[in-house]
Amino acid sequence: MKGKKIMKKMILMAVAMLSMTTAMFADNEAKKSVEATYSLNINIDALSNTLEMSSYQEAAIADAHKSLSADLMNAAAIENAEARKNAINLAVGKDLQAARKILSLTQYHDYLKLLNTTLNNRGLLK
Secondary structure: OHHHHHHHHHHHHHHHHHHHHHHHHHHHHHHHHHHHHHOOOOOHHHHHHHHOOOHHHHHHHHHHHHHHHHHHHHHHOOOOHHHHHHHHHHHHHHHHHHHHHHOOHHHHHHHHHHHHHHHHHHOOOO
């Protein structure tokens, strides 16, 4: 009788450990998915070639992009969907203001198209 109780406890412990491992793995996968959605890995050199930027413009846009990426990752951590959406909009608005100061009008319009397409593809603009 005592052997059955011990065996039952061992089986229950094994089931509990497996379920905890599965839950932790699922949580880790969800975090990776969020990071993939909110991190914008843009090739600045390719963007510079596309928009025909000067070296000054390329460096300034790279800095603005780093700021946008950091703001988007901060927005990803916000639990409330409405607050997260507002944070995303503020981050994008801040990036666009910086880009407008750095780029010519033609470059800015092309940048706006590219950024809009990227954000829509990531599902960040809903």
